[in-house]
Amino acid sequence: MLKITDLRARVAGRDILKGVNLEVNAGEVHAIMGPNGSGKSTLAQVLAGREDYEITGGSVTFEGRDLLALRAEERARAGLFLGFQYPVEIPGVNNVYLLKAALNAKRKAAGESEVDAYEFLALIKQKMKFMHMSESFLTRGVNEGFSGGEKKRNEVLQMLVLEPKLAILDETDSGLDIDALKVVSNGVNSLRDPQRAVVLVTHYQRLLDYIEPDRVHVLSGGRILKSGDKSLAKELERRGYDWVAGAEVA
Amino acid sequence: MSSKSEEVVALLSQKYRHGFVTDIESDSLPPGLDEGVVTAISRKKNEPPFLLDWRLKAFRHWQTMREPTWAHVHYKPIDYQDISYYSAPRAPANAPKSLDEVDPKLLATYAKLGIPLHERARLAGVAVDAVFDSVSVATTFKEKLGKAGVIFCSFSDAVRDHPALIERYLGSVVPPGDNYFAALNSAVFSDGSFVYVPPGVRCPMELSTYFRINAAKTGQFERTLIIAAEGATVSYLEGCTAPMRDENQLHAAVVELVALDDARIKYSTVQNWYPGDENGLGGIYNFVTKRGECRGRNSKISWTQVETGSAITWKYPSCVLRGENSIGEFYSVAVANNYQQADTGTKMIHIGRNTKSTIVSKGISAGHAENTYRGLVKILPSAAGARNFTQCDSLLMGPLCAAHTFPYMEVKNPTATVEHEASTSKIGEDQLFYCLQRGISAEDAVNMIVSGFCKVVFKELPMEFAVEAQNLLSVSLEGAVG
Ligand SMILES: Nc1ncnc2c1ncn2[C@@H]1O[C@H](COP(=O)(O)OP(=O)(O)OP(=O)(O)O)[C@@H](O)[C@H]1O
Ligand SMILES: [Mg+2]
Numbered sequence: 084m085l086k087i088t089d090l091r092a093r094v095a096g097r098d099i100l101k102g103v104n105l106e107v108n109a110g111e112v113h114a115i116m117g118p119n120g121s122g123k124s125t126l127a128q129v130l131a132g133r134e135d136y137e138i139t140g141g142s143v144t145f146e147g148r149d150l151l152a153l154r155a156e157e158r159a160r161a162g163l164f165l166g167f168q169y170p171v172e173i174p175g176v177n178n179v180y181l182l183k184a185a186l187n188a189k190r191k192a193a194g195e196s197e198v199d200a201y202e203f204l205a206l207i208k209q210k211m212k213f214m215h216m217s218e219s220f221l222t223r224g225v226n227e228g229f230s231g232g233e234k235k236r237n238e239v240l241q242m243l244v245l246e247p248k249l250a251i252l253d254e255t256d257s258g259l260d261i262d263a264l265k266v267v268s269n270g271v272n273s274l275r276d277p278q279r280a281v282v283l284v285t286h287y288q289r290l291l292d293y294i295e296p297d298r299v300h301v302l303s304g305g306r307i308l309k310s311g312d313k314s315l316a317k318e319l320e321r322r323g324y325d326w327v328a329g330a331e332v333a
Numbered sequence: 334m335s336s337k338s339e340e341v342v343a344l345l346s347q348k349y350r351h352g353f354v355t356d357i358e359s360d361s362l363p364p365g366l367d368e369g370v371v372t373a374i375s376r377k378k379n380e381p382p383f384l385l386d387w388r389l390k391a392f393r394h395w396q397t398m399r400e401p402t403w404a405h406v407h408y409k410p411i412d413y414q415d416i417s418y419y420s421a422p423r424a425p426a427n428a429p430k431s432l433d434e435v436d437p438k439l440l441a442t443y444a445k446l447g448i449p450l451h452e453r454a455r456l457a458g459v460a461v462d463a464v465f466d467s468v469s470v471a472t473t474f475k476e477k478l479g480k481a482g483v484i485f486c487s488f489s490d491a492v493r494d495h496p497a498l499i500e501r502y503l504g505s506v507v508p509p510g511d512n513y514f515a516a517l518n519s520a521v522f523s524d525g526s527f528v529y530v531p532p533g534v535r536c537p538m539e540l541s542t543y544f545r546i547n548a549a550k551t552g553q554f555e556r557t558l559i560i561a562a563e564g565a566t567v568s569y570l571e572g573c574t575a576p577m578r579d580e581n582q583l584h585a586a587v588v589e590l591v592a593l594d595d596a597r598i599k600y601s602t603v604q605n606w607y608p609g610d611e612n613g614l615g616g617i618y619n620f621v622t623k624r625g626e627c628r629g630r631n632s633k634i635s636w637t638q639v640e641t642g643s644a645i646t647w648k649y650p651s652c653v654l655r656g657e658n659s660i661g662e663f664y665s666v667a668v669a670n671n672y673q674q675a676d677t678g679t680k681m682i683h684i685g686r687n688t689k690s691t692i693v694s695k696g697i698s699a700g701h702a703e704n705t706y707r708g709l710v711k712i713l714p715s716a717a718g719a720r721n722f723t724q725c726d727s728l729l730m731g732p733l734c735a736a737h738t739f740p741y742m743e744v745k746n747p748t749a750t751v752e753h754e755a756s757t758s759k760i761g762e763d764q765l766f767y768c769l770q771r772g773i774s775a776e777d778a779v780n781m782i783v784s785g786f787c788k789v790v791f792k793e794l795p796m797e798f799a800v801e802a803q804n805l806l807s808v809s810l811e812g813a814v815g
Contacts, residue, residue: 133766155770156770171767176781182771184777188774241771
């Protein structure tokens with residue numbers, strides 16, 4: 084589904100990604116771990132099409148298409164979803180309005196008609212229940228005044244409504260209380276199916292107890308230094324990143 | 334500058350849609366200004382002697398005054414002798430009695446502006462007093478209003494039919510010598526609207542006037558006077574547009590509102606004068622004095638404005654809160670794009686006890702524009718228990734524009750409370766990217782973000798105009814904001 088080959092990117096004159104290789108197949112869940120500042124979010128944003136990053140080399144294909152040739156909104160409509168590490172607030176724009184616009188943009192791109200308002204409301208209410216979110220979040224401004232954990236839940240809610248083929252979740256588990264972690268994990272697991280894939284960026288092995296990954300990678304200094312199965316996460320927790328990255332860790 | 338902000342800048346370079354000139358013979362005075370011109374205007378309009386005297390006094394005062402320079406705007410000196418002070422569509426032998434008799438070209442102009450008089454009047458129940466250049470040409474719904482006792486007519490008609498009201502209230506809120514542009518207006522004003530709502534009457538419909546500057550080199554000097562008597566309620570909307578021309582045009586209007594005991598006046602403006610092209614050529618100079626006086630107790634005056642046009646805007650709709658417990662409100666969205674300069678805000682003068690005022694100002698700047706909020710909250714010693722809340726937010730789109738905030742406060746009564754909040758934010762690349770990542774186009778995303786920013790102000794507009802304001806906003810920022 085996703086194939087990253089020798090991807091290099093820089094921002095503000097600094098090379099951040101220095102040759103990333105990664106292949107994610109449909110049906111798989113991958114976890115990316117790694118020290119602060121190693122380039123995890125950069126990788127996620129580059130994949131989602133943020134233009135502040137200059138691609139200096141390599142290639143990415145998504146379902147066989149050249150991902151880097153698509154604009155951010157085209158990538159989204161093609162089924163790529165990014166759960167942001169820091170979801171931004173958009174004051175005055177209803178949460179539900181944004182979601183509806185997003186869903187309709189995707190449907191339009193697929194040649195489908197706009198979603199019926201009643202159906203949409205029913206759908207979103209059901210998903211909100213699943214995410215243990217109160218309906219008051221429908222009409223509040225997008226992330227406006229949401230707590231850290233509420234923002235993360237809202238990201239997962241959006242993911243559930245948009246049903247992406249590939250979800251990249253950047254530290255969606257950070258800042259969640261224990262119950263919320265379960266709720267969010269349930270959300271992600273509910274989306275798991277043979278046609279979809281998930282990439283989890285996380286610092287905590289705990290998340291991987293709830294969402295079992297097929298592969299775990301360590302990104303350090305802009306490269307994937309080590310890959311393994313879920314036991315790698317456990318080992319990392321015990322031995323720290325020095326064990327993998329040695330002198331390369333900042 | 335990232336490529337995203339370039340895109341934002343490109344998106345902003347949307348063309349003005351109302352730039353066309355109606356080819357109608359007009360009856361105009363040649364350019365120039367002296368006592369003879371002032372007298373000629375008054376004669377053309379068959380005004381009573383008190384009004385001619387009033388104009389001449391204002392003119393003499395104006396001659397002693399200097400153009401103000403304190404506003405944060407820059408423009409070449411205006412040559413007041415190069416402006417024609419009167420231009421009227423040539424009246425057919427007998428004036429139109431119904432819309433069918435109105436020059437079809439004129440009606441087509443209104444249609445292009447998106448105000449089909451017939452539809453609007455009939456469907457929306459809006460009475461439109463359309464001012465074309467200087468003379469009011471069509472007034473609808475006069476009858477229905479008449480039944481309620483509401484007077485809604487052109488200023489000239491009011492001078493003819495209700496001279497006592499004019500003599501009593503004209504200049505009672507904005508005295509002729511108030512400021513340079515008000516004095517000029519008082520001398521040469523040509524027409525405008527007049528509203529009188531009698532005691533206890535709730536005006537049965539929204540009143541609306543569309544102004545439009547058509548003839549080249551004409552300054553437009555409207556005069557609007559709205560009086561809500563004891564316990565009366567009225568909502569008035571003014572919309573403005575002007576054709577595209579390379580030279581700048583001057584617009585110096587005066588609006589006076591008077592609210593007596595328990596009266597309410599809501600005055601909404603959607604202003605879309607030609608802003609000049611993307612290089613800053615042409616456009617309207619909008620120097621307007623708008624002031625309302627809450628003369629009676631428990632009265633309320635509320636200004637809502639959506640300003641998207643004009644090359645230069647100099648405008649401070651204000652409230653004089655004289656009556657006890659009276660309330661003044663100011664809700665504003667000011668958009669400045671390309672080379673537009675906006676210096677706008679409000680003044681709230683608290684005189685009576687327990688008077689309250691609320692100011693919410695949203696400034697949006699894009700391109701090379703300069704957007705300034707200038708507000709004064711003045712609490713006099715007599716205003717025990719007065720309260721003010723002010724909120725000013727600025728939104729910057731692209732790296733080349735600027736926003737300035739000048740809140741002035743003079744509090745002379747220790748029991749008063751004054752609160753001020755201000756913020757400046759960039760239209761977030763982050764917000765934009767967030768929307769894009771959800772599959773939403775750049776254009777839709779910008780509209781969404783900007784409307785969200787302006788929401789609290791749009792909420793204050795009469796329903797049928799809120800949509801229009803929103804459309805206008807997206808037109809003026811089209812491509813700008815995605
Ligand atoms: N726009 C930017 N301008 C300058 N430096 C940037 C920018 N974006 C990222 N960087 C730098 O790139 C490096 C990688 O950042 P990134 O956010 O990808 O790290 P991360 O692995 O996600 O870290 P964390 O675990 O703390 O979230 C950091 O040193 C960061 O400061
Ligand atoms: Mg990160």
